[in-house]
Amino acid sequence: MREGKQEFAEWLASRKLRVTGERMAVLDEVMRANGHIDIDYLQEQFRKQKRPVSRATIYRTLSHLVQSGLVQKVLTGEGQARYEKMYGRQHHDHMICLGCGEIIEFTNDEIERLQDWVCHKKRFTIVTHTLQIKGFCEKCSAQKASVEGGATDHRRHGRN
Amino acid sequence: MREGKQEFAEWLASRKLRVTGERMAVLDEVMRANGHIDIDYLQEQFRKQKRPVSRATIYRTLSHLVQSGLVQKVLTGEGQARYEKMYGRQHHDHMICLGCGEIIEFTNDEIERLQDWVCHKKRFTIVTHTLQIKGFCEKCSAQKASVEGGATDHRRHGRN
DNA sequence: ACAGATATCGAGACTCAATCTCAACACAAG
DNA sequence: CTTGTGTTGAGATTGAGTCTCGATATCTGT
Incomplete structure (x- = not known):
């Protein structure tokens, strides 16, 4: 288990939240990407992988990831917010x-x-x-x- | 003429923009306020003064004021943007x-x-x-x- | 001061990111 | 299996900010 999977699972458990496929998929994508990505990018990745995840779920999961400290939200003040992994950084x-x-x-x-x-x-x-x-x-x-x-x-x- | 009126008028003229009552009223309010104010505050002030100015005009004028350097826009990342005077500061x-x-x-x-x-x-x-x-x-x-x-x-x- | 040219105003429609709603679903525990 | 509760997705909703366009105000030249 690498790239924060364990940490996120534990963080979710500590809040009595469930470890779901969608949540881990979002974590995976943010960790795989090595830049400052936005929701559209994530949704596109899931679409390509034939494993669509709704925008609502992506937003909700990113919010959890930010709260857990594994991901950082970057507000550039232009359009959508962007996200970047913070795990191990x-x-x-x-x-x-x-x-x-x-x-x-x-x-x-x-x-x-x-x-x-x-x-x-x-x-x-x-x-x-x-x-x-x-x-x-x-x-x-x-x-x-x-x-x-x-x-x-x-x-x-x-x-x- | 004080509190940036002259400067703003000149800045507008330099861009072939007109010096209107609404624009000067917005400048006045931002300069009079001594904090970090938002659009709602401005609109409320104009309403109280029985000189309503539409939101569109407030937004447009603030944009000009920011470009002229007389006012600064502050994005707190929570709801509306706020504005503060920069004239003489x-x-x-x-x-x-x-x-x-x-x-x-x-x-x-x-x-x-x-x-x-x-x-x-x-x-x-x-x-x-x-x-x-x-x-x-x-x-x-x-x-x-x-x-x-x-x-x-x-x-x-x-x-x- | 007047008139023509043109910038501006306001009301409301519109955009778009982000959030919320809620019915269907999934999962854990008894 | 069943019950309780968390999760999901589609679509509605929110809300800041922008745009449209007919009516109006300002500037410029005379």
Whole structure:
């Protein structure tokens, strides 16, 4: 048993929730994917595998996975939320490219330490934190520079 | 002319957009409010003043204000977005209390500097960044501690 | 100040992610 | 097998935010 199956099963049991095929399938897919995926991606995977799982179940299971700490929800502020596995991984923050949508992960212990310090000073008890840096990745920055002078409006028109 | 009226008027003119009563009224309200407000609050204010402004117009105007840099949009990940004036204020980050919903502002130059450095290392061009720390403010932390052992489930049931 | 050109407004329809409802189903324990 | 309870999926619902379009207000040139 690998990739968090045991942990999730135990977490479910501890809450008197059942270990079902659908739940394990969702866990499997999130763990197999190595990026920041969304619900559409998951549903598509299940469809391909001829083992459709309803959106409601995917949403419900992801919610459980997030609560169990095995998966993290990433709100980019553009359309759907995305999810990434956290099992066996350490906390990290995100840079989100406004050009191609790529999400780059990074960590910086010093920033974390400073956050703790600031919160301690304000007597604020940290539960979670999110640091998102939006801008343009190396590739999109170069592309943008080469078109300079033209229409460089990369704004998205979805909700944000 | 104060509180960004001039700036907003000029910004609108620069884009061949018109300076209307509705737009100035929205600017006024956001500037008058000294917290992190939402659309409902604004609409309520206009209703009280017997000068109703439609939601569509409020949304459209806030979008302009954000683009002009006079106002900042804050996505807490719970329900509606909130807005705060930025005119005459410096950038800051947020701590969001999961108990009472209060938003505490803070700044830390060292964190900003480290962000720049991390992005430089990854050749990422920063446009904006958001640092949100979720947890419990001093008051809610104390309250939580005093109820310890009981039902301490502060999770929200709205979308997040 | 007036008129024409055009941006803006408001009411309500619409979009879309996410959640909820509920009847059918599955599973564990007696 | 039966009962109790958790789960599922299809589709309805919610709710923030956006769009449409006829009526209206603002700007610009004269």
